[in-house]
Amino acid sequence: MNAREETGRTRTPPPNTSREESATMVWTGTWVAERLGIELAGGEELRELLGLALRRNPKRAHLLVSNVLGKHVPQRPGVVYGTGVGLGERVAELLGADTERAVVLGYAETATGLGHAVADGVRHAPYLHSTRRPVPGVRRAGGFEESHSHATSHLLLPEDPGLLGTDGPLVLVDDEFSTGNTVLNTVRALHGRYPRAWYVIVALVDMRSTADQGRLAEFAAEIGARVDLVTLASGTVRLPDGVLERGRELVAEHERASAVPAGTAVPVAPPVPYAPSVPSAVSRVALDWPAGVPDGGRHGFTPDHRDRLESALPAMAADIAAALGPGVRRVLVLGFEELMYAPLRLAEALERGADGVEVRYSTTTRSPVLAVDDPGYAIRSRLVFPAHDTAALDAADRTGDRYAYNVAGGGFDAVVAVVDSLGDSPELHAPDGLLARLAAHIPRVVLATVPSYLPAYALPGPRDGRNSRRAPHRSQEPPMLPEPLRGPAFSSYAPDDVGWLLQDLSDVELEAPTEEREEAIQSGGAHYAESLPVEYQPSDRYQRLFASALETSAARIARAVGTVTETVLAERPPRPVLVSLARAGTPVGVLMRRWAQHRHGLDLPHYALSIVRGRGVDANALRWLAAHHDPADVVFVDGWTGKGAITRELAEALAEFNDAHGLPAGRGFDPGIAVLADPGGCVRTYGTREDFLIPSACLNSTVSGLISRTVLRADLVGRDDFHGAKHYRELAGADVSGHFLETVAARFDEVADAVDTEAKEMLAADRAPTWEGWAAVERISEEYGIHDVNLVKPGVGETTRVLLRRVPWKILARRGAGADLAHVRLLAEQRGVPVEEVDGLPYTCVGLIHPRYTRGATGADGKAVAAP
Structure with a gap:
């Protein structure tokens, strides 16, 4: 019934620097803070963890850019993974004997890798992350909305429907705990379906305002459960009045002043000479991914999966090192949106096994962020490219841009792009695709593909013991279901109506x-x-x-x-x-x-x-x-x-x-x-x-x-x-x-x-169905010698349908029924159908279809039964 606040100091340095060097660096939030008056209030560890940037988002102008998440800022994979594992170890210490009953849930897209690393730190916990990728044929266990995000719908698609149905502690992991709305809304929705006694919220930073500080305890009391918070550091962002409007203006101003259109690359360093013959700059490495191990936590990831992946990582890292070849000194392993954990673990294994090679890790993202070439700004460069997992996306997402930040001008002489097999698509290899964008700035590009995992029940038939490299959505039953039809192309209703x-x-x-x-x-x-x-x-x-x-x-x-x-x-x-x-x-x-x-x-x-x-x-x-x-x-x-x-x-x-x-x-x-x-x-x-x-x-x-x-x-x-x-x-x-x-x-x-x-x-009230109508219909069917309840249509609506679509025999009307039957009487008059006034009718009227109909049949009054 309580909420415990637990925070700790970070021991991780800013990206690409030692702690000694960090003392001479400009904080990467300075540029935004000076122009918008935004203040990051907290200890020095907060500035080491976070920078600031501006994003094109109608709900929030600023973006807290993490230096240890591996999303927008390339970082040593050991730092990224170690940060998550360290948080998980603290969770395990907090849970004690309940550790073995815990389930860890991460948030898409930013915290999928962080959540997975936390689950590794907890050791015994299975892991699941939310996803914005709909997967036809996979049962949904829940979903929720993220109010401030540019892409809000989260789905929960565990392969095991009982994964969330346990009563053990649920550990929810996000990159930041700001208002708390997203996490608390998730807990509220899940608690209604899968109630439990203990929730642990994990985040890199606790950035709640003073007004939001007390909500966690109130929320715990509301649902009758214990709620704990584990973070690396805490602080707040102080926003002046009008910051959202001013942020929009600042983004627009810099994009207009940019030498290239907003939809193309914004490099810091001059690009490597690039010709359309991109394939010559891109090679592929085959990964011996362990059979049956998921590519991440979209459908769940168990401790057994974790053990099997650990055994396979050294050999896969060695294959990547061989593909990179000699002379590579600084390499970036680049993940792909929600696919954060697999490339992180490959990068970490590469870092441990490749002597003399400096390894960094980050991933692409959907988030549109302004790039400014200034040491006091967190996003120095931006590569823009079209989405390349289009077979998995809703129609609204298929034409959207995707981004890779701080890659161009990062001093890398090689990049390993890691995608799942669904993302290894023609769009990835297109002249304006991600590989071409990377090859324009980095001398060597290596593509590594991880097989997209799909639960066995969603696949059409036997599997060969190994996930196919084909896009799984293209081979499911049914092969593809179209999007709903909408007006005005189909129906006169507005598109949003239905x-x-x-x-x-x-x-x-x-x-x-x-x-x-x-x-x-x-x-x-x-x-x-x-x-x-x-x-x-x-x-x-x-x-x-x-x-x-x-x-x-x-x-x-x-x-x-x-x-x-x-x-x-x-x-x-x-x-x-x-x-x-x-x-x-x-x-x-x-x-x-x-x-x-x-x-x-x-x-x-x-x-x-x-x-x-x-x-x-x-x-x-x-x-x-x-x-x-x-x-x-x-x-x-x-x-x-x-x-x-x-x-x-x-x-x-x-x-x-x-x-x-x-x-x-x-x-x-x-x-x-x-x-x-x-x-x-x-x-x-x-x-x-x-x-x-x-x-x-x-x-x-x-x-x-x-x-x-x-x-x-x-x-x-x-x-x-x-x-x-x-x-x-x-x-x-x-x-x-x-x-x-x-x-x-x-x-x-x-x-x-x-x-x-x-x-x-x-x-x-007691609203249990009485089925009074069914009993009345059976009685009428026998009383009028019809002997088929399908020919008895009770109620004003059904009687109207009989007169408009079928061959009516007669209409029974409750004696004294008034205006509700005016149109029925008119239709009956037009079709020559008798209206019989009766007592004790539970409906206002009942339409009787002519039994044993053949053309030329007559009504009860001898008149021919004709269409209107």
């Missing part, structure tokens, strides 16, 4: 007359999802009815939206992922997302996928979600419940998927659906259980982003494809999707107080 996990079948002729579809469906000759009904085009009278219904019910809908969203946020914190069932659920998902944004400032991810009665949910869409989000964070969303058939369909499909992919209870997809209205009593999470008119049920695509219902047909949807749908671009003139959303959202503030009250009552 990502459609569908394929676009807009150019395929799928529509069939209603009578033909009904006959084929009931005869067993076709499934309803293999074709589409002809889109109903509403009359002027019907459109006026929709507009009136929307105006009348907007506040009621807003209230239900608010209630269901607040319930979801309370039950699935901190950041649920909304996944609507296309297409009826999609407008509801968009409104829920807008409520969370409007009331709480939350930017919830929202996707739409297909579920087909009798065929299940789109498994490829689930695979995509599992690769990009924690399945336990996913909340499925639909518009309303009828008799609960889709609720049951989803539960069965998710149970099968979770079981097939080894996702245990509490860590897989939750089958609970959040709906606007639950008149059938089928779900626990709902806005209301009243059966009322939801205007989005009145129309088809023109209120749902111009998207058709989903299609699943063997000749169009392959094993590795998303289900399909059409975008009716030609109906844009009749589209009211945006109008529907804006009309409802405009009432959010009006209903806020009522929502707060209802949500509290909802959370305290």
Whole structure:
């Protein structure tokens, strides 16, 4: 129940110097401090550990540049590794007998190597680091956001799903402990899923402000656990008012004044003459990497892995030394973003085994930092090159620049670039790639590739005992899943409103007359999802009815939206992922997302996928979600419940998927659906259980982003494809999707107080499903001689669908139902379908599909049943 503060003095010198020489050096934070008024308050050891630089980041102007991390500043590998191991030894001393039960977690990208070295110092601890590289096919155990970073999403992808599920101490390692937000948010998220009694936070420096000093103890009390802090040094950064704006101006000023564009190399020393024939300057060394040993901690690294790597390091270092050849006196081993530990250990082994060779170590990074050639500035030079692990990246990252700092002009006569096999790509070898940039400044470039590790269950078939050098993402099943479709290219919704996990079948002729579809469906000759009904085009009278219904019910809908969203946020914190069932659920998902944004400032991810009665949910869409989000964070969303058939369909499909992919209870997809209205009593999470008119049920695509219902047909949807749908671009003139959303959202503030009250009552109430609707449907099916519950469609929404898409037989209406049924009565009148007033109906209305349908059938009143 306590938080212990523990700090110590560093014994490591600044980069490339002895302690005696350091006394005459200019502090590498002077340039920034003088221009921005930033003050680094702390002892002399803090200045030995840190310099200052400026970065292009809208959230934080300055960058604390570590001299012992091996990220931005080349440093002796023994110093980098020894610093981490020393911290780990202190952690082991703190933990005592609990050391053998500890797990170490490091942060991507900067602290992946530091965290691994800490785990080595703890000795018995398995290690895992977060990653920004999504890995399709690998189960996600969690994730979190880093508020001040330029790239925020962290994933936790352990091969062993039980790695974080122990109750032993969890050691969290980052390069700096500044506000504490990132680490504490991680602990809070993990504690909710994997509670434990002890957390140890490790950082090179404790840079919390006075205002943040007490938060650790408060946080420990909040979660009911012990929280300790282990660091090398402590201090604070004092920032004057307006520093962020002034920092931006200073970065812009120096980049404009630069002799070369900001996107190219900024060297300190004149480059070595460089011609396009780069391969002549680059050689490759083959590493005998031990079979089955991961390249790092992305999927976990065990003590056994550590022992096997230790045995193999001397031979691999000898191979690198041989590849460097004679005459090399100063060599840089350059790692690659999150791949920090493997190149660090290779560099450290090279340093120990290569007499007379001065070895330094650093890695490339995503962080954009200003380079200034001044001894009082921490980043003296910058090499810029395109990302070269593009097969692993989301679309937004594939065109981003990457950087290598303090390499050009560093006096190196050789560089060993260490990448994983996924990063050994055409982009790496391109004329503007990393190897070309290095060869332009350093006489000898050696490329060493470490095999990218992928958990066995994510690989398609037997392995040969050794990881393939091929990019693993290109050989997985499914081979590749596309990114979600977004508007306006697909749907009339804004791109941020929803990502459609569908394929676009807009150019395929799928529509069939209603009578033909009904006959084929009931005869067993076709499934309803293999074709589409002809889109109903509403009359002027019907459109006026929709507009009136929307105006009348907007506040009621807003209230239900608010209630269901607040319930979801309370039950699935901190950041649920909304996944609507296309297409009826999609407008509801968009409104829920807008409520969370409007009331709480939350930017919830929202996707739409297909579920087909009798065929299940789109498994490829689930695979995509599992690769990009924690399945336990996913909340499925639909518009309303009828008799609960889709609720049951989803539960069965998710149970099968979770079981097939080894996702245990509490860590897989939750089958609970959040709906606007639950008149059938089928779900626990709902806005209301009243059966009322939801205007989005009145129309088809023109209120749902111009998207058709989903299609699943063997000749169009392959094993590795998303289900399909059409975008009716030609109906844009009749589209009211945006109008529907804006009309409802405009009432959010009006209903806020009522929502707060209802949500509290909802959370305290017994919301167990009653399945009242299913019982009513079975009774109606027998009473009317239908004997098929699939032909009984209860509720206003389902009845509307019957009238728009199927061949209706009759409509049952609860006696006395008023405005909620105006559009139903109009549609029934247009189609010549009788409306029967009944007592004791649990729904406002029920639509009955004509049983045993053949073309030419008549309704109960003898009239021919015709399409609209």
